[in-house]
Amino acid sequence: MVMLTKELKNFIMQKNIVDTAKQAMQRAIEHELDLKSLFPLSATxxxxxHIADFGCSIGPTTFMSVQNIMEAVNHNNNQASTTKLPLEFQVSFNDQTNNDFNTLFRSLPAHRQDNYFAAGVPGSFYGRLFPTSSLHFGSISSSLHWISRVPGELTAAGRRDSIQCTGLDEDVARAYSGQFTRDMEAFFDARAEELVSGGLLAISALCLPAGAVLAQTGLGMIFDLLGACLVDLAELGLISEEKLKSFYLPMYYPQAEELEASITKRRCFSIRKLVKMAPPSPEKSQKLIQTSDSQIRAVSEAIIKQHFKTITPQTVDLIFQRLKEKLAENMDAITSPTTLHHLEVFILAKRL
Amino acid sequence: MVMLTKELKNFIMQKNIVDTAKQAMQRAIEHELDLKSLFPLSATxxxxxHIADFGCSIGPTTFMSVQNIMEAVNHNNNQASTTKLPLEFQVSFNDQTNNDFNTLFRSLPAHRQDNYFAAGVPGSFYGRLFPTSSLHFGSISSSLHWISRVPGELTAAGRRDSIQCTGLDEDVARAYSGQFTRDMEAFFDARAEELVSGGLLAISALCLPAGAVLAQTGLGMIFDLLGACLVDLAELGLISEEKLKSFYLPMYYPQAEELEASITKRRCFSIRKLVKMAPPSPEKSQKLIQTSDSQIRAVSEAIIKQHFKTITPQTVDLIFQRLKEKLAENMDAITSPTTLHHLEVFILAKRL
Incomplete structure (x- = not known):
C-alpha cells in the first residue's frame, strides 16, 4: 500500500464532491450519533x-474532514435536550509507517481549539491499530482501493495483459477480488474491535459504475497507458522484461455493491447511509485529465522504483514523459462521452 | 527546548544508572499502582x-523505559488477588513538533505484543497534550532541564559572563530559576489534568548536588568551554558579537529539593518515592568526557545555528574543533576528584 498524495486526492475527489460528502456526512452523523449512549456516565x-482517520496521508483534506466530523459532533451535543457534555476530542491520524508524519505534524492546524488533541498512529489499517472499544468515530477516505499486497498468484505466474486489474482477464480479476475480500475482512474485523458499540465509521471510496470494468473507465485507461509506457521501455532494454512480468499495481476498485457486501457480511456493522455521488462534469474531468501525468506519477513512482530496484532516475523521467505523450494521443478516447467515470461512494456504518 | 539525542542520553544516563532507575521504578510501581481502583468497572x-513518555526523542532508551513500565504493570496485574484484568497498553510518545517522528516510528519495536498500541504526540510538554483524565502513567526522563525559553530579561539585557546559568551571577540565576519555576508549574498543571486520580508520574532528572552551582560541576565546565569557543570566534569576527550577547542555553539544572518543591507545591501530586542515584565512577566519567565534544555538539548545534542565523557550516565545525582542543587542555580540572558530578534523581509521584 502506498500513501495517497494530497494532489491525487484533489484530483479524484474534487471540491464539489468534497462538499457533497461533507453535507452527507454531517447529516448522517446528526441522525446516527447518540452521544448519551456513548457516554452514559459523563454527565458532568x-x-x-476519539476520532481516527485511516490512511490520512499528509494533509489538508484530512484536517478538513476531521473538522467536519467535530462540527457535526458538536452540533449534536449542542442540540441535546438534556445537559451538554463537556466534550474533548482525541484525533488520531493513521497511515503506513513510511508516511511523512513529520510533515503531517508540522502542518496540523496551528490554532486548534483547547479541546482538540492530536496524535499520529503508524501502521497498516489492515491490522489492529487501537485498543479494544477505544474509538467513537473512524473515517477513511480514498484509501480503501489500496490493497495490502498484489496477489501472490499473479506475481508468481508472470504478467498477462496489464499492470492492473482491468476486469477483462478473469484470472486476474479473481485474484484481485480475492485479495480485496481478504483485506476488507481484515479491515472491518479490526475496526469492529476498535469501535465502541454505537460508534460510527465513515467511508468515502471511489467505486466502479455498476456492471462496468476498470478498462472501460477513464482512470483505468490512464493506468493502462502507464503500463504501455513500461512495455515500451522494456522493449528498449531500459527496464527488465523479467521484472515487468511480475509488476502489478496494488489497487482494486470495487463496485459499490462489493464494498457494501464486505461491510454487511461481518454482521458487526449496519449500513445507515449509502450515497453514490454524481461524477464531475465532462469539462472538469477533461481539465483534470490533461494534467494527470503528474498525478499518476505522484502515486506510482514509488511503487515503480521499489519494484524495478535498479531503475535510473532518467528512466523514471522517461516513463512519465512517454505517459504525457500517450495521454495527449488518447485524450479523445479518455474524455469521450461514452467513457465511464468512477463514482464517489459515501457510506456511514454503525458498530452494532 | 531541543530534543535530547540518544547519544547524549547515553552520555548522561549510563547503563548502570539506567539499570538502577529500572529497578527503582519497577519496585515503586509495584508498591504504588492500584489497578483495581484505576479500572473499577473492567473486571471482564x-x-x-495509557502510558505517555514526555520528551521521547527518537529512540531506544525510550522504548526500554516503556517496556519496563509495562513489565511492572503486568507484574501487578498477575499478582492481583482477584481476577486478572484483560489489559491493553496505549503508549504515546511525545516530543516537540521538530522531533524526527518518522525515525521514531520506523524504529518502534517490530515485534510488539498484540496488546501494545503506539502513537506519536507532537507538542511541548509545557502545555496540554492529552484529554482530561486520560493517562494512567506519565514518564519523563532527562528532559525537564530543557526550559521552554531563555528568560526574556536576559536576552534583552545582553550577556554577562556565561552562555548558561552557572549559578555564579545572581541576576542570571534568578532569571533562570524563575523560568524553571514557571515551566514546572505549567508542566505539573498540565499533567495533573491529564492523569487520572491514582495515576503515576515517573521523573528521571539530572540535578545539581546539594548546595552546588553548575560552574562547579564537570558538565557546567564543559558548557562553559563551549561559551569560551563562541567568544573566541566572535573575536575573530566569525560570529556576531552582538548576537553572542543574547545567546544563552535554554537549560537549567535544579537541585533535587527545587524539583521536589515544584511537585508538592501544586498539591495535586504526592511524592511516593525519591531516589538519588550514585554518580558514575571517576574512571567511567573520564572515559565519557574524553568523547564529550561530539555529545555536546549533538545537543547544542541546532541551538547555535538557530541563534546565529547566518553562521556557515565551516564556522560551526570550527566551534566544535576548538571545543575538542579546550576539553583536552582542561581535562585534568574537569575530571579532578574535587570536581562535582550531577546526580540522577528518580521521583515517583502519584496523582491525588
Missing part, C-alpha cells in the same frame, strides 16, 4: 470523543 | 492502560 466529568 | 471487558 469530561468525555473524550 | 478490556482495560486500556
Amino acid at each position: 466529568s469530561s468525555a473524550t470523543f | 471487558s478490556s482495560a486500556t492502560f
Whole structure:
C-alpha cells in the first residue's frame, strides 16, 4: 500500500464532491450519533470523543474532514435536550509507517481549539491499530482501493495483459477480488474491535459504475497507458522484461455493491447511509485529465522504483514523459462521452 | 527546548544508572499502582492502560523505559488477588513538533505484543497534550532541564559572563530559576489534568548536588568551554558579537529539593518515592568526557545555528574543533576528584 498524495486526492475527489460528502456526512452523523449512549456516565466529568482517520496521508483534506466530523459532533451535543457534555476530542491520524508524519505534524492546524488533541498512529489499517472499544468515530477516505499486497498468484505466474486489474482477464480479476475480500475482512474485523458499540465509521471510496470494468473507465485507461509506457521501455532494454512480468499495481476498485457486501457480511456493522455521488462534469474531468501525468506519477513512482530496484532516475523521467505523450494521443478516447467515470461512494456504518 | 539525542542520553544516563532507575521504578510501581481502583468497572471487558513518555526523542532508551513500565504493570496485574484484568497498553510518545517522528516510528519495536498500541504526540510538554483524565502513567526522563525559553530579561539585557546559568551571577540565576519555576508549574498543571486520580508520574532528572552551582560541576565546565569557543570566534569576527550577547542555553539544572518543591507545591501530586542515584565512577566519567565534544555538539548545534542565523557550516565545525582542543587542555580540572558530578534523581509521584 502506498500513501495517497494530497494532489491525487484533489484530483479524484474534487471540491464539489468534497462538499457533497461533507453535507452527507454531517447529516448522517446528526441522525446516527447518540452521544448519551456513548457516554452514559459523563454527565458532568469530561468525555473524550476519539476520532481516527485511516490512511490520512499528509494533509489538508484530512484536517478538513476531521473538522467536519467535530462540527457535526458538536452540533449534536449542542442540540441535546438534556445537559451538554463537556466534550474533548482525541484525533488520531493513521497511515503506513513510511508516511511523512513529520510533515503531517508540522502542518496540523496551528490554532486548534483547547479541546482538540492530536496524535499520529503508524501502521497498516489492515491490522489492529487501537485498543479494544477505544474509538467513537473512524473515517477513511480514498484509501480503501489500496490493497495490502498484489496477489501472490499473479506475481508468481508472470504478467498477462496489464499492470492492473482491468476486469477483462478473469484470472486476474479473481485474484484481485480475492485479495480485496481478504483485506476488507481484515479491515472491518479490526475496526469492529476498535469501535465502541454505537460508534460510527465513515467511508468515502471511489467505486466502479455498476456492471462496468476498470478498462472501460477513464482512470483505468490512464493506468493502462502507464503500463504501455513500461512495455515500451522494456522493449528498449531500459527496464527488465523479467521484472515487468511480475509488476502489478496494488489497487482494486470495487463496485459499490462489493464494498457494501464486505461491510454487511461481518454482521458487526449496519449500513445507515449509502450515497453514490454524481461524477464531475465532462469539462472538469477533461481539465483534470490533461494534467494527470503528474498525478499518476505522484502515486506510482514509488511503487515503480521499489519494484524495478535498479531503475535510473532518467528512466523514471522517461516513463512519465512517454505517459504525457500517450495521454495527449488518447485524450479523445479518455474524455469521450461514452467513457465511464468512477463514482464517489459515501457510506456511514454503525458498530452494532 | 531541543530534543535530547540518544547519544547524549547515553552520555548522561549510563547503563548502570539506567539499570538502577529500572529497578527503582519497577519496585515503586509495584508498591504504588492500584489497578483495581484505576479500572473499577473492567473486571471482564478490556482495560486500556495509557502510558505517555514526555520528551521521547527518537529512540531506544525510550522504548526500554516503556517496556519496563509495562513489565511492572503486568507484574501487578498477575499478582492481583482477584481476577486478572484483560489489559491493553496505549503508549504515546511525545516530543516537540521538530522531533524526527518518522525515525521514531520506523524504529518502534517490530515485534510488539498484540496488546501494545503506539502513537506519536507532537507538542511541548509545557502545555496540554492529552484529554482530561486520560493517562494512567506519565514518564519523563532527562528532559525537564530543557526550559521552554531563555528568560526574556536576559536576552534583552545582553550577556554577562556565561552562555548558561552557572549559578555564579545572581541576576542570571534568578532569571533562570524563575523560568524553571514557571515551566514546572505549567508542566505539573498540565499533567495533573491529564492523569487520572491514582495515576503515576515517573521523573528521571539530572540535578545539581546539594548546595552546588553548575560552574562547579564537570558538565557546567564543559558548557562553559563551549561559551569560551563562541567568544573566541566572535573575536575573530566569525560570529556576531552582538548576537553572542543574547545567546544563552535554554537549560537549567535544579537541585533535587527545587524539583521536589515544584511537585508538592501544586498539591495535586504526592511524592511516593525519591531516589538519588550514585554518580558514575571517576574512571567511567573520564572515559565519557574524553568523547564529550561530539555529545555536546549533538545537543547544542541546532541551538547555535538557530541563534546565529547566518553562521556557515565551516564556522560551526570550527566551534566544535576548538571545543575538542579546550576539553583536552582542561581535562585534568574537569575530571579532578574535587570536581562535582550531577546526580540522577528518580521521583515517583502519584496523582491525588
